[in-house]
Amino acid sequence: MRTSALAAARLVLLRDLQLAFRKRSQLVQPLLFFAIVTMLFPLSISPELSRLREVAPGAIWIGALLASLLALEFLFRDDANDGTLEQYALSGQSLTWLLFAKTAAHWLLTGLPLTVIAPIAALSLGVPIGALPGILASIALGTFSLSLLGAIGAALTLGVKRGGVLLTLLTLPLALPVLIFGARATELAIEGASFAAPLYLLAAIAVLGVTLAPLAAAAAVRISLE
Amino acid sequence: MDLSLRGERLHLWRGERHVLRGVDLELRQGELLQICGANGSGKTSLLRTLCGLSHPEEGRVLWNGNDVRRDLFGFHTALAYIGHEAPLKADLSAQENLRYWVGIRSRCSSADVDSALDRVGAKDWRDRPVRTLSAGQKRRVTLAGLTLLRASFWLLDEPGTNLDAQGQQLVSQIIAEHLAGGGLVVAAVHQELELRTNVRRLDLASA
Numbered sequence: 001m002r003t004s005a006l007a008a009a010r011l012v013l014l015r016d017l018q019l020a021f022r023k024r025s026q027l028v029q030p031l032l033f034f035a036i037v038t039m040l041f042p043l044s045i046s047p048e049l050s051r052l053r054e055v056a057p058g059a060i061w062i063g064a065l066l067a068s069l070l071a072l073e074f075l076f077r078d079d080a081n082d083g084t085l086e087q088y089a090l091s092g093q094s095l096t097w098l099l100f101a102k103t104a105a106h107w108l109l110t111g112l113p114l115t116v117i118a119p120i121a122a123l124s125l126g127v128p129i130g131a132l133p134g135i136l137a138s139i140a141l142g143t144f145s146l147s148l149l150g151a152i153g154a155a156l157t158l159g160v161k162r163g164g165v166l167l168t169l170l171t172l173p174l175a176l177p178v179l180i181f182g183a184r185a186t187e188l189a190i191e192g193a194s195f196a197a198p199l200y201l202l203a204a205i206a207v208l209g210v211t212l213a214p215l216a217a218a219a220a221v222r223i224s225l226e
Numbered sequence: 227m228d229l230s231l232r233g234e235r236l237h238l239w240r241g242e243r244h245v246l247r248g249v250d251l252e253l254r255q256g257e258l259l260q261i262c263g264a265n266g267s268g269k270t271s272l273l274r275t276l277c278g279l280s281h282p283e284e285g286r287v288l289w290n291g292n293d294v295r296r297d298l299f300g301f302h303t304a305l306a307y308i309g310h311e312a313p314l315k316a317d318l319s320a321q322e323n324l325r326y327w328v329g330i331r332s333r334c335s336s337a338d339v340d341s342a343l344d345r346v347g348a349k350d351w352r353d354r355p356v357r358t359l360s361a362g363q364k365r366r367v368t369l370a371g372l373t374l375l376r377a378s379f380w381l382l383d384e385p386g387t388n389l390d391a392q393g394q395q396l397v398s399q400i401i402a403e404h405l406a407g408g409g410l411v412v413a414a415v416h417q418e419l420e421l422r423t424n425v426r427r428l429d430l431a432s433a
Contacts, residue, residue: 001332001333002303002331002332002333003329003330003331003332003333007329008329008330008331011326011329011330012326012330014326015315015318015326018318018322019315019317019318022317022318023317078315081311082311082312082313082314082315083309083310083311083312083313084313084315084327086279086307086309086313087307087313087327087330088330089279090277090278090279090302090305090306090307091302091330091331092299092300092302092303092331093330093331094299098330225279226274226279226280226281
């Protein structure tokens with residue numbers, strides 16, 4: 001009996017999660033990177049909390065952005081090398097849908113852990129506890145959009161050997177709106193003001209990403225398989 | 227309705243190279259087509275063109291008389307393609323690999339997976355991570371996956387590579403059973419498979 005689209009996506013997701021837990025170093029690297037980047041700010045600027053609080057939104061968001069980019073290279077590469085993507089493309093299931101499941105797994109493995117440790121980094125930068133809900137919400141939405149946007153870049157650079165740098169160059173400009181609105185939401189949350197407006201814009205980017213990014217990624221994967 | 231595959235005047239270019247120069251082929255239910263030719267003669271390109279991964283510059287592929295590009299999904303549910311590389315994850319065991327790989331296409335229980343793995347002689351190492359297996363053992367796991375996919379049209383790229391004499395026999399046996407059950411097989415081969423009936427041959431060098 002044929003597998004339904006939902007069951008197939010679930011299998012793709014479970015498979016990626018299981019694989020990631022067999023290879024933990026890939027999971028931990030982006031997180032460590034994020035922790036170190038945010039720790040560098042007190043060292044390089046000043047340990048004074050009032051000044052750190054001013055740079056906190058930028059520090060957190062640049063750290064999250066770079067950590068997400070770091071993790072992107074592994075999104076499709078292994079599956080392209082061993083022919084798994086070929087099997088997905090020929091499975092009779094929608095490739096767009098399967099790649100969306102893969103991207104969701106990628107977010108669960110990088111974006112979600114980043115969301116969990118972002119408040120800790122924020123507190124160490126002198127951010128008041130009242131700002132944490134805003135930071136959590138904006139990082140969660142922002143990293144989700146970054147995973148989706150990054151999926152397009154990762155799929156486009158499959159044909160390039162050592163495409164890591166190219167991938168970063170390709171994805172960074174697309175990621176700028178996420179950085180701008182994310183940092184703005186964090187800033188407003190720290191000031192204690194309403195951060196709803198930039199959060200809505202982040203949500204809009206995420207919705208746009210969900211609708212268009214898997215389609216673009218699937219088209220790019222098909223081209224790379226040809 | 228009888229299943230059939232036809233390739234009509236397939237031309238494929240790879241940059242400046244004219245890889246396929248007007249290949250014609252035809253295959254009916256219960257038949258095996260062996261594609262022979264030297265290294266670099268375009269065997270793999272032909273397989274990838276037939277399954278729809280590569281688009282030919284000219285010509286078309288017909289499945290049951292219809293152009294496959296009209297209904298690529300329908301065509302793909304009927305076919306199974308096994309390339310050079312085994313689509314297996316080094317960190318998962320043979321059982322886990324098959325459960326995910328096959329499960330994406332059709333329901334299969336772990337009992338199905340185990341019996342398919344037993345059949346290819348993988349009983350003793352089916353729960354070992356694939357990274358610890360030899361190239362021949364991986365091939366065997368891939369063959370077990372192939373039998374589980376329930377596709378009627380098989381495209382095999384050198385199914386016998388890395389296999390011992392017993393493994394080669396297993397390949398012939400599995401293919402013979404598939405043909406007897408009304409399947410179609412296109413295989414790119416160096417050494418011709420030993421099958422008695424219903425074998426067609428396409429030599430790419432002379433095509």
